[in-house]
Amino acid sequence: MSVFNNYRIQLDARKLDGMLKLGKHIRKEFPIFQNAPHVYLDSAATSHKPQRVIDAVSRFYSTQYGSIHRALHTRSAEATRIYEMGRSRVEHFIGANKPSEIIFTGGTTESINQVAFGFAVPRIKEGGNIVISAMEHHANFLPWQRICTQYGLSLRRIPLTDAGEIDEVAASELIDENTLITALVQVSNVLGTVNDLNPIIAHAHSLQVPVLVDAAQSIGHMDVNVQALDCDFLAFSGHKMLGPTGVGVLYGKYTYLEQMEPWRFGGEMVLHAGLERSKFKEPPHRFEGGSPHSAGVAGLIAAIDFLEEAGVSNIQRYSDQLLSHMIDQLQAEEDVQILADPKQRSGLVSFVLKDIHPHDVASILGETNIAIRAGHHCAQPLLRDLGIPVTNRASIHCYNDEDDIEALMDGIRRVKSYFH
Amino acid sequence: MKDLYHPTIIRHSKSPSNFREDPPDDREVVTLEAYNPLCGDEFTLYLYMQGELIEKVQFSGYGCAVSKAMTSLLTERLEGKRILESKVLLSDLRKMLIDNGESPRTLLDEFVPFMEVRNYPERMTCVTLSIDALVDYFEPNKDRL
Numbered sequence: 001m002s003v004f005n006n007y008r009i010q011l012d013a014r015k016l017d018g019m020l021k022l023g024k025h026i027r028k029e030f031p032i033f034q035n036a037p038h039v040y041l042d043s044a045a046t047s048h049k050p051q052r053v054i055d056a057v058s059r060f061y062s063t064q065y066g067s068i069h070r071a072l073h074t075r076s077a078e079a080t081r082i083y084e085m086g087r088s089r090v091e092h093f094i095g096a097n098k099p100s101e102i103i104f105t106g107g108t109t110e111s112i113n114q115v116a117f118g119f120a121v122p123r124i125k126e127g128g129n130i131v132i133s134a135m136e137h138h139a140n141f142l143p144w145q146r147i148c149t150q151y152g153l154s155l156r157r158i159p160l161t162d163a164g165e166i167d168e169v170a171a172s173e174l175i176d177e178n179t180l181i182t183a184l185v186q187v188s189n190v191l192g193t194v195n196d197l198n199p200i201i202a203h204a205h206s207l208q209v210p211v212l213v214d215a216a217q218s219i220g221h222m223d224v225n226v227q228a229l230d231c232d233f234l235a236f237s238g239h240k241m242l243g244p245t246g247v248g249v250l251y252g253k254y255t256y257l258e259q260m261e262p263w264r265f266g267g268e269m270v271l272h273a274g275l276e277r278s279k280f281k282e283p284p285h286r287f288e289g290g291s292p293h294s295a296g297v298a299g300l301i302a303a304i305d306f307l308e309e310a311g312v313s314n315i316q317r318y319s320d321q322l323l324s325h326m327i328d329q330l331q332a333e334e335d336v337q338i339l340a341d342p343k344q345r346s347g348l349v350s351f352v353l354k355d356i357h358p359h360d361v362a363s364i365l366g367e368t369n370i371a372i373r374a375g376h377h378c379a380q381p382l383l384r385d386l387g388i389p390v391t392n393r394a395s396i397h398c399y400n401d402e403d404d405i406e407a408l409m410d411g412i413r414r415v416k417s418y419f420h
Numbered sequence: 421m422k423d424l425y426h427p428t429i430i431r432h433s434k435s436p437s438n439f440r441e442d443p444p445d446d447r448e449v450v451t452l453e454a455y456n457p458l459c460g461d462e463f464t465l466y467l468y469m470q471g472e473l474i475e476k477v478q479f480s481g482y483g484c485a486v487s488k489a490m491t492s493l494l495t496e497r498l499e500g501k502r503i504l505e506s507k508v509l510l511s512d513l514r515k516m517l518i519d520n521g522e523s524p525r526t527l528l529d530e531f532v533p534f535m536e537v538r539n540y541p542e543r544m545t546c547v548t549l550s551i552d553a554l555v556d557y558f559e560p561n562k563d564r565l
């Protein structure tokens with residue numbers, strides 16, 4: 001029985017209050033912490049993997065492997081069964097209506113590009129605009145910028161409030177009847193802001209504008225439910241939710257998927273390939289051209305098992321407490337400035353140390369095996385708005401605990417001792 | 421890491437030589453941009469040339485301790501040098517810091533602390549940022565490795 005099972009009882013929400021040590025036990029399920037001990041505060045970039053995810057990938061290759069949807073032999077049937085089971089698991093995990101609303105991709109980036117080039121481009125009308133927010137990751141900025149420059153649309157960026165949230169009032173002015181699509185991030189990978197997207201989505205829908213939500217940072221950290229959000233598309237990556245790299249998901253409301261065109265052409269996505277015209281399969285298969293990352297899906301199933309067993313809302317409750325603790329500590333420390341002050345924050349915080357470059361901070365912390373991020377976090381337009389070229393970012397997941405925060409604070413004091 | 425953050429590097433990053441907040445008014449001055457898209461570090465170097473002679477070098481901008489200290493030392497070192505000497509100096513520096521670590525080191529003593537960066541390849545661009553901007557200017561046709 002896994003260590004996590006032993007501690008499941010402690011993940012009972014009522015018993016979580018004030019608990020900041022749980023991560024220490026959860027960490028035992030993640031072999032990298034034994035094999036290469038370190039303080040990991042960079043889960044927003046990518047999360048570590050529990051043993052069962054690693055095992056699932058290994059088991060898939062060693063006992064279940066074969067091509068997907070192609071051959072008629074048993075191996076292929078078994079591999080296909082697991083792959084399609086993955087689709088149903090994701091469907092339930094995010095509350096979709098049916099498995100065919102789930103498309104497997106390489107990750108968030110590919111998911112968004114599929115929507116940009118397969119859905120938005122064919123619907124372009126003259127004088128149209130695309131609306132994003134000022135806090136988008138490059139993955140939810142560059143595809144739209146590309147389309148806008150290529151087809152002469154205007155790209156509108158919803159500004160942020162001083163607290164670092166998407167400005168709802170501005171959003172309702174910028175999204176209008178000429179808006180082709182709106183693409184918004186649920187949790188900012190730079191500020192940690194949890195955006196309340198419901199009112200914006202409701203406004204967009206009142207004008208028949210479809211909405212894509214970038215859930216790369218929210219998935220696995222909070223309950224992400226496409227019915228509750230009422231989004232039309234949702235994109236996320238396996239590797240940030242304790243799953244393997246190279247696999248991700250695009251959810252789309254089925255009626256929109258029927259209207260979406262394939263973006264990657266090749267094997268498996270076609271029903272009949274003629275010399276002049278071809279007929280493509282129904283969604284989701286027409287969007288999964290080529291041999292998919294089936295082993296990634298096997299691992300993703302194990303990641304969902306892990307998250308569901310622990311309970312995403314329990315993880316959220318635990319990590320919210322840990323995050324507040326981290327922010328309290330950072331705020332109490334002299335010369336530390338925290339970016340943004342949103343009502344709700346998830347999993348991460350960006351900060352700068354007075355007169356010390358974030359790269360120097362991250363390098364010196366790295367010396368004692370404390371991993372935090374320094375950089376522009378693939379969100380250069382946002383940092384330009386904030387007038388800060390780069391920041392430090394510390395991010396957490398269920399395997400972190402108060403000792404990690406203590407190590408971070410000791411590290412920050414050591415950095416200051418170098419320079420002051 | 422303590423070795424990368426050698427007292428020389430800390431000192432030059434905290435109070436760099438020839439640093440200025442704003443660009444000079446002087447229109448004659450040669451302006452070089454040293455920008456690292458990876459980390460957003462961005463310095464502007466100002467070369468006051470008198471024919472073949474570099475009379476003075478100043479810089480402005482934003483960067484980490486390592487890139488700032490390197491730029492500071494370079495401005496000191498290039499002052500009063502001829503272009504030809506500067507080319508040799510920059511090439512020796514690249515050899516010592518990036519290539520094999522062998523070089524007429526005696527001439528480059530104050531740069532020795534930067535050799536530590538060879539143990540931190542992810543920080544190499546911090547060291548080369550301003551060197552490369554200068555090499556590009558002095559030898560525009562030379563391919564860098």
Ligand SMILES: Cc1ncc(COP(=O)(O)O)c(C=O)c1O
Pocket residue numbers: 044045106107108109110137139140185187188189214216217237239378
């Ligand atoms: C908010 C957000 N969107 C998109 C991405 C891109 O994800 P991926 O690189 O897995 O495609 C990231 C990853 O950093 C992210 O944080």
